[in-house]
Amino acid sequence: MANILVVDDEVEVGEEVRRVLERAGYTVTVTNNATAALDAAAREPPDVVITDVIMPKVHGVQLITTLRERYPGMRVIAISGGGSFGPLAYKPDAISTHAYLAAAREAGAEVILTKPFDLTDLLAAVRRLLPN
Amino acid sequence: MERIVNSLRVRLIGVVLVILAALVPPLYLGVSAIVREGYAERFVNSLRAYSRLIADELEALDESDFDRHAVGVLDSAVLSGQVVFAEIRDGSRTLHSSIATPSVNAPPRDDFHFGDQGDKTYFITHTVNRADHSVALRLGFDEVPTREQIAAAERRVLLAMAAFVATSIAVAVWLSWVIARPMVRLQEAAQRVASGDTHAQLDVGSSIREVQEFNYHLEHMRRELVGANEHLSREIREREVSEQKRLDLERRLLHRERIATIGTLAGGVAHEFNNIMTPILLYSQLALEEAPADSALARDLVRVIAAAHRARSLVTRILTFSRVMDSQQPSVFPLRVPVEEALALLREIVPTNIEIVLAAPEEPLSVLGDASLVHQVVINLCTNAYEAMRGSGGRLAVTLAAVENPDEPHLRAGLYHVLQVSDTGHGMDQTVLAHIFEPFFTTREVGEGTGLGLSVVHGIVSSLGGVITVRSAVGSGTTFSVYLPAAAAAATPATAASVEA
Numbered sequence: 001m002a003n004i005l006v007v008d009d010e011v012e013v014g015e016e017v018r019r020v021l022e023r024a025g026y027t028v029t030v031t032n033n034a035t036a037a038l039d040a041a042a043r044e045p046p047d048v049v050i051t052d053v054i055m056p057k058v059h060g061v062q063l064i065t066t067l068r069e070r071y072p073g074m075r076v077i078a079i080s081g082g083g084s085f086g087p088l089a090y091k092p093d094a095i096s097t098h099a100y101l102a103a104a105r106e107a108g109a110e111v112i113l114t115k116p117f118d119l120t121d122l123l124a125a126v127r128r129l130l131p132n
Numbered sequence: 133m134e135r136i137v138n139s140l141r142v143r144l145i146g147v148v149l150v151i152l153a154a155l156v157p158p159l160y161l162g163v164s165a166i167v168r169e170g171y172a173e174r175f176v177n178s179l180r181a182y183s184r185l186i187a188d189e190l191e192a193l194d195e196s197d198f199d200r201h202a203v204g205v206l207d208s209a210v211l212s213g214q215v216v217f218a219e220i221r222d223g224s225r226t227l228h229s230s231i232a233t234p235s236v237n238a239p240p241r242d243d244f245h246f247g248d249q250g251d252k253t254y255f256i257t258h259t260v261n262r263a264d265h266s267v268a269l270r271l272g273f274d275e276v277p278t279r280e281q282i283a284a285a286e287r288r289v290l291l292a293m294a295a296f297v298a299t300s301i302a303v304a305v306w307l308s309w310v311i312a313r314p315m316v317r318l319q320e321a322a323q324r325v326a327s328g329d330t331h332a333q334l335d336v337g338s339s340i341r342e343v344q345e346f347n348y349h350l351e352h353m354r355r356e357l358v359g360a361n362e363h364l365s366r367e368i369r370e371r372e373v374s375e376q377k378r379l380d381l382e383r384r385l386l387h388r389e390r391i392a393t394i395g396t397l398a399g400g401v402a403h404e405f406n407n408i409m410t411p412i413l414l415y416s417q418l419a420l421e422e423a424p425a426d427s428a429l430a431r432d433l434v435r436v437i438a439a440a441h442r443a444r445s446l447v448t449r450i451l452t453f454s455r456v457m458d459s460q461q462p463s464v465f466p467l468r469v470p471v472e473e474a475l476a477l478l479r480e481i482v483p484t485n486i487e488i489v490l491a492a493p494e495e496p497l498s499v500l501g502d503a504s505l506v507h508q509v510v511i512n513l514c515t516n517a518y519e520a521m522r523g524s525g526g527r528l529a530v531t532l533a534a535v536e537n538p539d540e541p542h543l544r545a546g547l548y549h550v551l552q553v554s555d556t557g558h559g560m561d562q563t564v565l566a567h568i569f570e571p572f573f574t575t576r577e578v579g580e581g582t583g584l585g586l587s588v589v590h591g592i593v594s595s596l597g598g599v600i601t602v603r604s605a606v607g608s609g610t611t612f613s614v615y616l617p618a619a620a621a622a623a624t625p626a627t628a629a630s631v632e633a
Binding site for chain 1: 411413417421444
């Protein structure tokens with residue numbers, strides 16, 4: 001079965017997506033940051049990567065760019081929090097989600113999902129990206 | 133003022149009266165005395181001459197039958213009219229005129245002055261030399277006619293004095309009227325002006341130079357007053373208009389601020405909210421898949437999911453609203469554009485005792501983001517700055533600059549475009565500075581500010597990928613520095629915004 005790599009700094013989100021995808025029959029690896037994600041990808045290249053865009057340290061756009069460099073043609077779904085101005089005091093290194101999503105698309109994300117997304121939308125996106 | 137003018141007339145007349153009262157009586161007395169003495173002297177002189185005449189006549193008489201002839205002489209003297217008493221004393225013998233009444237009181241002494249002895253008769257004794265001895269001739273003259281003459285003359289003097297006094301008073305009255313009348317008119321005109329009729333012209337048409345000059349100056353003052361009045365009214369109206377404009381702008385600014393605050397809050401809350409909604413929606417949908425179809429559980433879960441969907445669309449709508457109200461799509465723009473717009477708005481509402489200066493270099497200093505957010509930042513920072521200087525006045529300086537590798541923590545190396553806002557206000561101490569970017573933290577009175585201004589600024593700066601710092605000292609002022617990543621003309625958001633701890 002297809003291997004999906006999920007990257008999100010929020011543990012909750014990672015677990016939710018895992019539940020949904022495993023129930024649909026996929027193998028899921030969840031990481032909380034870009035570095036761990038790259039390590040996991042090196043160990044076992046995923047078929048699809050689902051990554052949050054706004055994360056501390058290395059954010060999603062950077063991850064997408066690196067992944068596409070290392071694994072050209074890698075399929076990426078970008079998910080975002082949806083707030084347009086970014087958080088205030090607790091995530092000072094975030095910029096407008098808008099800009100991030102545009103950048104993510106430029107970097108190579110083929111699908112963008114904004115939270116909260118429907119279960120069906122998530123599954124549909126994964127199915128679309130997979131070769132079969 | 134009527135009283136004053138009246139007393140001017142009264143005073144003039146009074147002065148004249150006083151002068152007259154002081155001069156006229158002594159004058160009258162003096163003149164009367166002179167007149168009287170003149171008459172008296174003439175009387176006495178003529179009497180003396182006459183007695184000498186009689187004496188000579190007696191001396192010329194023959195010694196024989198002297199007595200009879202002497203009486204004859206005496207009689208003729210009495211008959212001439214002036215003499216009322218005539219006698220010749222020869223030792224112990226006396227010869228009287230046969231006509232003269234001896235009842236006339238004849239005191240033994242002679243008179244030296246007119247009116248002596250109070251008996252209305254003037255007695256003279258003349259020595260008559262006879263052949264071998266001297267006899268005394270004594271004549272008494274009637275003073276009464278002379279007295280009557282004197283009285284008549286005194287009456288004439290009195291009349292003259294009275295005429296003089298009357299004329300003087302009449303002249304004084306006329307003069308005072310002539311002087312007072314134009315003053316009364318001027319005073320009436322001045323009263324009219326004072327009571328509000330500022331357009332009544334002043335012209336009393338007097339020929340007295342001083343009055344004319346006074347008239348001229350009064351009229352001049354009136355014109356100045358009218359001019360000043362109009363000028364003042366106009367100024368007041370203008371002030372009212374500009375005050376109204378200022379209030380309007382302040383209202384609009386406040387409204388904008390509130391909208392921006394809502395927008396930023398909504399943005400921050402939305403992010404968190406969306407994160408919370410994700411498990412609610414996903415797990416409900418998962419649970420629905422595992423629930424038996426058509427079960428009550430399934431139906432309940434459907435409702436939960438529907439509600440979650442509604443919550444999601446509500447948040448989207450709020451975000452759309454705040455985006456529509458406030459922001460545009462992010463783009464690359466020169467930093468000075470929103471800064472200058474914000475300053476133009478501020479110049480209208482900031483009081484004139486606060487000087488606003490902008491220092492910016494020639495280069496555009498482009499940044500990537502939403503220009504209206506930068507506008508918001510400038511408005512918020514400048515509003516705080518001018519609030520700190522309200523009352524005492526001061527200088528609000530806005531500076532734009534490019535800084536390479538700024539020496540600030542939290543900032544990566546690179547080129548930044550910096551916006552600085554400084555004021556010369558009361559400054560802040562360390563305890564205030566520590567909390568300054570917290571939402572709802574304010575040093576102002578309740579109702580005067582939401583305390584969100586700087587937290588909004590902080591949020592916006594963060595969302596633009598930048599950092600805001602503050603330096604302040606109590607008494608000297610505060611400087612906020614906003615560091616924004618410099619944007620090249622076609623930079624992508626990723627390169628412009630990457631931040632690493």
